[in-house]
Amino acid sequence: MAGKLWIGIDGGGTKTTAVIGDENGHLLAVAKGSSGNLTAISIEQLYTLINNLIDQLFIQTGVTLSDVETVFAAMAGADRQAEQQKIYDAFKQSPVLEKLRVQSDIHAALAAGTWGREGTLLIAGTGAIIFGYEQQKTFRVGGWGYLLGDEGSGYHLGKLAIRSVLKAHDNKMPLKLFQEKILSHFNVLSPDQLITKVYGSTNSVAAISSVGRIVLDAFEEDLIAKSIVSTVQEALLELIESAYSRIDRTKPVVLHGGLFSNKPFYERFTVRFSSRFPDLIALKPPISGTVGAYLLALHESEIEVSDPVKQTIQQTWRLLEGEIT
Amino acid sequence: MAGKLWIGIDGGGTKTTAVIGDENGHLLAVAKGSSGNLTAISIEQLYTLINNLIDQLFIQTGVTLSDVETVFAAMAGADRQAEQQKIYDAFKQSPVLEKLRVQSDIHAALAAGTWGREGTLLIAGTGAIIFGYEQQKTFRVGGWGYLLGDEGSGYHLGKLAIRSVLKAHDNKMPLKLFQEKILSHFNVLSPDQLITKVYGSTNSVAAISSVGRIVLDAFEEDLIAKSIVSTVQEALLELIESAYSRIDRTKPVVLHGGLFSNKPFYERFTVRFSSRFPDLIALKPPISGTVGAYLLALHESEIEVSDPVKQTIQQTWRLLEGEIT
Known part of the structure; x- marks a missing residue:
């Protein structure tokens, strides 16, 4: 050669x-x-x-x-x-x-x-974290894992979705279509079986995160799903907010992780991102x-x-x- | 006899x-x-x-x-x-x-x-749940466990306290006295070691809940601790709110679990409870x-x-x- x-x-x-x-x-x-x-x-x-x-x-x-x-x-x-x-x-x-x-x-x-x-990475996968690398120094914001609250993560998304089913059940409200799909996803007939199912999973965190897909598929049509997605995106924006002073504004914020692979999620997020942080640019690699x-x-x-x-x-x-x- | x-x-x-x-x-x-x-x-x-x-x-x-x-x-x-x-x-x-x-x-x-x-029980222990028993029928509201969010529980209290330490660290803020005590409690010197310590515990949920005591000891003096306790109490009040229609208002709501054993917590909670639900009475057994x-x-x-x-x-x-x- x-x-x-x-x-x-x-x-x-x-x-x-x-x-x-x-x-x-x-x-x-x-x-x-x-x-x-x-x-x-x-x-x-x-x-x-x-x-x-x-x-x-x-x-x-x-x-x-x-x-x-x-x-x-x-x-x-x-x-x-x-x-x-x-x-x-x-x-x-x-x-x-x-x-x-x-x-x-x-x-x-x-x-x-x-x-x-160098630059800043916003990860929204099973976990949510900001990772920055500048002048050979790294910084991290968030990434505390599911036990301490991984707001903005796929776990957060799945958790809110399951909670919406349990809340509807507690309040004797009829289930929305995407909530019914969550029950089928876990192969249960009633919301109160969901809790046992989730805690009985070999990997409960993965089981909860796996529900995210159902919400993402529904959020353009369903108002509850929309508000769940909005909460997760807000958490990601707050993560950016709290890292803001350390972000190099001359470089784009790179969006990484499973949630951003969903096109409608990504598109809605970048719109909110731009209006909240007009001096920053967010992009997928x-x-x-x-x-x-x-x-x-x-x-x-x-x-x-x-x-x-x-x-x-x-x-x-x-x-x-x-x-x- | x-x-x-x-x-x-x-x-x-x-x-x-x-x-x-x-x-x-x-x-x-x-x-x-x-x-x-x-x-x-x-x-x-x-x-x-x-x-x-x-x-x-x-x-x-x-x-x-x-x-x-x-x-x-x-x-x-x-x-x-x-x-x-x-x-x-x-x-x-x-x-x-x-x-x-x-x-x-x-x-x-x-x-x-x-x-x-018969009557209604509001439990704020490691978990948070409302349990009611009327005419041989039980109902439950909340009690979804730590993976799906046990807002109002001792776990919630401990989690918010640890998060406050991590947030202070992410934002390069000095730690308050009660936050320093959380570090000593886990025998670590720096907040970023906290995460490893919590996830490395044999019983992570118990480890997180164990921090609650430190917040309860501090919340009358410290504003951050106060706002954490306030968030947990608000979650308990919301639990009551969502069970409200099913609560028998002729009977007291019985307060049960570790959080209510703390006198200042109990006293502040009953004041908020009475002003929010004037037609209900909350009491310790x-x-x-x-x-x-x-x-x-x-x-x-x-x-x-x-x-x-x-x-x-x-x-x-x-x-x-x-x-x-």
Whole structure:
């Protein structure tokens, strides 16, 4: 191979994806594996996963490790130095080690939204959190988890929806269509069985969050669903509010996580966001977290990503992404 | 013995207490045992517990089972018929069976507040719930547990307190004295360690609820603590609001659970309660749940509890209660 190559790996809760490309933004191949969340899999499994992904990329491209400058692994659950060190330790005997950089997958999401390392990320997934990175310093606002209140999260959305069913039941009100759907979703006939069902779930938080989809499907037609979604969005706006003084207003606020994948939710949110914070811009990342990890690999070699390079990345990504989504 | 006797047993989360008395309200002896919560102990343990308590009462009084008309066991966790049947089944081979009546401990708390079987109970313990019993029918409002939001509970109180610490930290505000105490309570130096500590607890909900005491101690002096307590009380008032149409306004609303044991909390709450619901009366039970269970035993024999009997109960109870509290 002429010139060097860079690998980006994005390890999420359900899948891990990898991409390899050159310094001009030509993405050559992608690979896909299982969950890369360090809190869910063992360090041995993570080691095998990363090696497999790299091998897949090498087989597709005929590249060898000596052609690779950096492997940037952005892994869920690798937020703290202790976790990152665990991953480095796993590669102690491997030639990959000297090329490996480990970070949280949050950094890849941020890079996917900003094309760079710095900026602010608003995550509305199962949890809700603001993550900022400026001048090599990170800050977090929110992200307190379900026990201390994850307002603005998918859990919050699901919880409010289930509560609306229980409230209707307590007040002897008839159920709305989306509330009936929540009962069917849990396979129960009456609201008072819901509580037992939720607490009896193997993963109650996931069970509650799973209801969010039903509300999102209904909120354009149903007033109760609309007010639930509005409450969740208000909580996200308040999260921005409380982080406001620390947000770099020269960069967009990147919207990340499952709730923003819902188009009507995303559209309504950005309208409210703009009217509340006219000096801020909120956007969904134009590229995937996998490409974000690749960008971070380039950054490690201090390679400037110019506009033509960005275009090349987007063009070549479009040809590859079908293989891993 | 001349005449018959009645036994009341109140099984709670940390202790179970029993009392024996006659139809004129003369309480003769009390006994104390460990937790009687069916969700926490096995049915064999519960069987042994109840037998031990009865034996203790018999030893103290020289009474035998043939002198006893009814043993009323009001046990935490025995809300549903299935659980009650389990307890009856455990006594299948025992002569106690024909005298045994099993109910939830909630009924004993209600009886302790109303001297009768019917009325409304507002519970603000680890959970928050309204429990009503009218014409042999029960109703419940709230009580959805921590995952679906137990607004008005000790968990809610603790959660808001911890959130106030995290919020202060997110906004780089100095901590108030009671917030510092929360850090010491969890043995951490910085608010961001709180989250790890709470989620790492064996019983996170109990850990969060345990903070309530710190807020209650502070709320008369500290404005943030005051507003937290006010939010929790407002949630309890809203619970009453949503149950309002089903509450029997001829009977008092009985206040039950740990939060009401705090005198300033109780006093402030009753003031707000009276101004919000001028046609309702809220009160703390004049007698204990153990005596409530004894009253329910009397009710099983359709014995009227007249005012002189009530006086005798209160007088004789005062002599005994020191032994079991």
